[in-house]
Amino acid sequence: MKRLAIAAAAFLSAATLNAAELNGLSAADVKASKIEAPAPVLEQVAAEKCGHVSGDLTKMNLFATASRSQLISHSKTEAEFQEFIAMWKPILEKFGMRVVSTEYKHELGILKYESPDGKVVRMFLGDRMNYDALSADAMKKEQHMLIEALEKQGLTPVAAFMIKNEIFRPTFNVYYLTQGDENADHEVQLRQLKNGDDIDFDLLTNSVTLVEKDASFSMVYIGRLLGFKGKLAADEAAMAAKVADYKKFLLENKKEFIAAKVTKLDEPFVVGEHTYRYYAALYFFQ
Template sequence: MKKLAMIAAAMLSVSALSAAELNDISTGDIKAYKIELPAPVLQRNDAGKSGHVTGEITKLHLLARTSKNLLFTHAKTEAEFKEFVDMWTPILGKFGIKVTGTEYNNEFGKLTYESADGRVVRDFTAEKMNYDALSSTSIAALQREVLEPLDKAGMTPVASFTINHEIFRPTFNVYYLTKPEENMDHEIQLRQLKNGDDIEFDLLAGFVNIVKKDRSFSMVYIGKLLGQKGKLGTDEAAIAVKLADYKKFLVENNKEFIASKTYKLEKPIEFTDIKFNYYVNIYFFQ
């Protein structure tokens, strides 16, 4: 069980779909790839302009992770990986994406692909967001709230599955299309900023598309990968030096400074007889 939990946490891979779990794939697609599904006949999803595939995943190995121009998963056997390939081939094909190869070795399987317009598939999992995990209605509403901005941004949703497995908090994930970059940190992706510090939403609004102010310290957004750093200073001059030094560090490491905000602390923070009275919150693109 411990090994299973570690694999699940690392891969978020899942297996076994029911008929309702492959909505909006034609019966012809299913027959062509020999996906065996019970009745009823699959229904079309009209929730989004993209007509993305929806459903529920309940077992490990069919839930893909994404990187570069490939999907990958943990599968215990070649038969499980074949099931993964048989599921994802028609999903990708629905959006004009052609599978160019598959490889399975040591319980790791990957599927490579190419698209006509060069876009790639990326994924987002909502597990770290703030919602009532015991309410399917709450999860469905949040799912729509996350998907609609992707449609509006032209980042075509490909699929979105609710994840129902004992190892995980009930959640959902989203697969969508975006333009690739050599450094994936620079890709325009659906992401979450959540590192424990309160977020200066007003500072970031002009640099990323804020999808949801999830908590004071959590934000879901569309954009490049954000970074945040906090610094303490004894006085205004000291905190200004800390900020200048960190800006220099960002330039030296090919990162892009966005904005900062300096505060005078209501109550000083003391470390080894040094009293810090100021704090600066620094934001940048990785």
């Protein structure tokens, strides 16, 4: 067991360690970018049965973050937001969405849409995955793997871009449709679990769809949002009590327990006057 993970378990509070799904962009981030490149070249990918749009994304005002039934643009001017609308409105309409309103204020543009069947657009950003950022072929291979996984699970890809801007290291993303929920944590989404500790993949295979074991501590999957908590204890009895208490905590907070794995440490871990000999990894749905 990694000493870093054990130390984290010793000092963290009962708050869950959530897997991050999306790096949000602020207006300040956009201002910091000095690249003024042309709009992305959009093309239909005939080889994909869903006909999603693809191309290079170089202007960050065209980068859409997805929340509820809306797409958000961090545009510096209203003209930039109009450019965002001109790009995204046809994409949404192609997949049965209807734009119902747009609003621009304080360098933030919001495009709201509706779907006849309750579908929403969601986005997965690949920058936290492990890949060769200097190889365009390697990134396209990873992106294609994600698109195929979405299709197999009945989630329709709508757009996929190679992102070329100094805000990010060279990376890529995928936009797709899924069934919306008032709590986005409960939606079936393409996600990544990456919390710094090694993952017990075997405990999760029946709860989510594994897309890629990105590393021993990173997993790309399709499903509801996973949560993770590490616990330390001096002996087996104390650990059993801690696991039981945390399961009760999850139930009280309307979160679903999945599984736990208890292991004996190779060497005791000492923090002040406390000596820990057992470690538990607990997994649950948020």
